[in-house]
Amino acid sequence: MPGLTGAPAYPHLRGQLALRWVDGTSPLRVVEQATWYRGTQTLTEADDPAAALAWRIAGATAPSHRDAPLPWLPDIPDVLRQDAETSDYLDRLTRRIDDLKQRLADEASQAGAFDRTPWRRTLPPDVDDQLISDLAAWRAAHEIPDTEPSPAGPPIKEPRAARHQSRLIRRLAVPSPVSSASTVDAAPDRLRAGQRQAERH
Structure with a gap:
């Protein structure tokens, strides 16, 4: 072609x-x-x-992500795991990614992080810390600038990553259990808005 x-x-x-x-x-x-x-x-x-x-x-x-250090990455082929040198490199790389994810999570939970990251101002008021950490890792991995207002960033073309991006958007539409009682009337509207955004992506 x-x-x-x-x-x-x-x-x-x-x-x-x-x-x-x-x-x-x-x-x-x-x-x-x-x-x-x-x-x-x-x-x-x-x-x-x-x-x-x-x-x-x-x-x-069929996706399984059994060895993937990030949930949108594919499995590591068994033949690479059976090679001692390659397996050792992959283990070091995975530990490095885990360290960076933890650093991003710590930075996202620091005081003043809300003001330093414009995209967080578009998040629902009841969003949980784990979702914020997951969004921070996603944005860092795809080099999405802080000035990009969409929490999950622009649409991704790679299939596995695009599916994970859709999951992040759907999670944004689900109310937090802590505040769901006080926002029960707004929940359906927020869910529909999140679904429409996922469809556009």
Whole structure:
């Protein structure tokens, strides 16, 4: 498909193919499976054919995130875990990510963090600390600037990350148990607003 490697989402597609290849499935077979039933016509019509193909491949791969240090990352192939040098590197990288996540959570809970991060002013008043920490980690990992008003940031094209982004948006629409009794009348409206935002994303 001419121009596929220059499409914006091609790095995500290439990463999916590489992981499946390392796990023992040839890239050609993965692409063939993704186009068996729906063909390639819709891919040529898509604004970003690499993103469309990546979504197809991701839909045919069952997620489990058993080794992923971040919930939107794919599994680590077993062959990489069986290699001592690679496994040790991945363990160090995971510990580093865990340390950074904890630092972000601590910074998000500090006094004055609300004023330093404009995106937090758009959050519901009853949002819990865990969701704030998860949003902070998500924004840092995707280099979303503090000036971006949407808590989950702009839409992501990579399939696994996009699904996690939708989950974050849905969590924003759910009232906190602590204040749900006092906001019962506003809860349905907030939920519908969150659902509409998720659909737009």
